[in-house]
Amino acid sequence: MSIPLIDLSKLTHESESVRQTEINALDKACREIGFFYLINTGIPTELMSALMREAKRFFNQPQEVKNRIDIKNSINHRGYGNIGEEQLDEIGHADWKETFDMALDFPKEHPLVAKYPTMYGPNQNPSDPTTVEVLQEYYVQAFQVAQTLLTAMAQALSLDDDFFTRCFKDHVTVLRMIHYPPRPASDHDNGAGAHTDYGCVTLLLQDQVGGLQVKNRKGEWVDATPIADALVVNIGDLMQRWTNDEYVSTAHRVRASLPDAHRYSFPFFVEPDYETVVACVPSCATTESPAKYAAILSGDWIQSRFDATYAYREKESA
């Protein structure tokens, strides 16, 4: 099974038939593999290149500079994560990668920060203002793409257009930069262990190095070969649960770079407001196939997944 291609510009096309054909293709991809390439996203190529450039500059800094914004010093999961910090595959090795996470910046006085301090709050920004500017601009543009996609998914599922997007007022969507450094030839090749994503959807920008693999229904690992300017989109566990398993959250992994290659990627984890009640969407439950999961708060779910994969959070909660 190969990974299908969806054209974002067609999802809002003025021609009803073009639009409907693409929405159907999107729906099929979400049901059958839970992964697709997204082209014509509207995100300028220059912005993608700028993000790549800033990531290289950021990760290239001395270790002690990066450690000043260590994610371990942040209770709301923002900032720099060193190699070995995260282990996505619960039974394998820690991941061979370093990361930087940012999300919406909520001032300390905001009531949601007091209520959910581990999810809301300030970012830990890189010291270079250009890096911060590029990250923020990309966050805004990627969020627009997410809104268009979520609207099309609502249409595909015969829901109100804003069924999903209305849950994104105080959302906890995360933009992450990842650097997979060259690994010693003798070491394990676990760039990112096999896992599913926790949230609604993930929009991934990757460079041309390759390494991302997706598990198909037969259990075979299929390469998500990079396509220039395209995003790789996948369904997360929360969306699978929301749609009563109609849309599938599929396992994927990253084989670590070769001893001489650096890889950079940028997942954008689209996650709704903490207090979004995730209960089976009406069109996904029938008398033959009733709702399988109890309603939960989106934030409670995401939080429980973080705690399982981050060493420092495990220690805190232990």
Ligand SMILES: O=C(O)CCC(=O)C(=O)O
């Ligand atoms: O780097 C990649 O290509 C994928 C990363 C990923 O799957 C994740 O961070 O959830």
Ligand SMILES: [Fe+2]
């Ligand atoms: Fe992932």
